[in-house]
Amino acid sequence: MIMPMSTPKPIVLYGITNCDTVKKARAWLTERGVPYTFHDFKKSGVDAQHLHRWARAVGWQALLNRRGTTWRGLAAGIQARVDDERSACALMQAQPSLIKRPVVEWGEAVTVGFDAPHWATRIA
Numbered sequence: 001m002i003m004p005m006s007t008p009k010p011i012v013l014y015g016i017t018n019c020d021t022v023k024k025a026r027a028w029l030t031e032r033g034v035p036y037t038f039h040d041f042k043k044s045g046v047d048a049q050h051l052h053r054w055a056r057a058v059g060w061q062a063l064l065n066r067r068g069t070t071w072r073g074l075a076a077g078i079q080a081r082v083d084d085e086r087s088a089c090a091l092m093q094a095q096p097s098l099i100k101r102p103v104v105e106w107g108e109a110v111t112v113g114f115d116a117p118h119w120a121t122r123i124a
Contacts, residue, residue, distance in 0.1 A: 009107030011036040014046065016101060025102045025114040034123050041096040051089040054103055057110035060088040063100055070097040 013029070015022035017040050029036050039046075055063050064082065065071060071079070082088050092098045104111050106122055 009105075011107075012039060012105040013037070014039045014041050014050075014099075014101075014103040014105075016040060016042045016097065019101050021114050022102045025104075025119075028114070028116060028119065032123065041099065046093060046096055046099070048089060048093055051092055051099075052085065054110050054112070055085045055089055058112050060085040062112055063103070064088045064092060065098055065100040068097065070095055 011029070011034065013022070013025060013036050015025070015038070026036075026038065051063075078091070082091055100112050102112075102114060104119075109122075111118070
């Protein structure tokens with residue numbers, strides 16, 4: 001019996017156009033001829049469904065960028081209220097700059113950040 005070949009799901013890279021890490025990630029994929037779709041979540045936003053799916057895949061703590069200027073610019077009271085997936089996702093949806101970048105959907109899998117050696121194993 002001949003089994004039909006499965007078509008790999010497209011790679012979707014989420015980020016912000018002017019982010020240096022996103023630029024490196026996009027260049028890396030392009031240099032290797034890897035097709036992907038780019039979604040600028042600062043311009044186009046990101047819906048709650050995506051945020052919760054990513055948070056379940058990688059953990060909300062890994063998804064929330066607490067090192068950036070946007071986080072540091074928040075009032076201490078707002079920062080203190082971020083204590084679970086629901087509150088983190090609500091804040092990231094309101095302020096997409098708080099999402100660690102890039103977020104990549106490799107079909108069903110999700111990664112956060114750019115890690116060239118790890119990505120090389122995914123496209124091999």
